[in-house]
Amino acid sequence: MEWQHLENLFRRYKDQHVTIKTVTGGVYVGRVSEVAGVYVGILEGEGEERAQVFLLYHAVEAVLPQDA
Numbered sequence: 001m002e003w004q005h006l007e008n009l010f011r012r013y014k015d016q017h018v019t020i021k022t023v024t025g026g027v028y029v030g031r032v033s034e035v036a037g038v039y040v041g042i043l044e045g046e047g048e049e050r051a052q053v054f055l056l057y058h059a060v061e062a063v064l065p066q067d068a
Contacts, residue, residue: 003037010040014035015032018064020063022061
């Protein structure tokens, strides 16, 4: 249960657009689509360019919600 706070944060932002920065320097922008016990899934892009990305909680450095 060590990642419970981060999981709760992602549940709060479910179906909203966020920017996620990782400890390796990656930046992911998309809509939170899935929240699980150890990872979060986000949908990046639009239309045919859409991709689902899964990020493990221990790789997340920052979560920035985007204004509607």
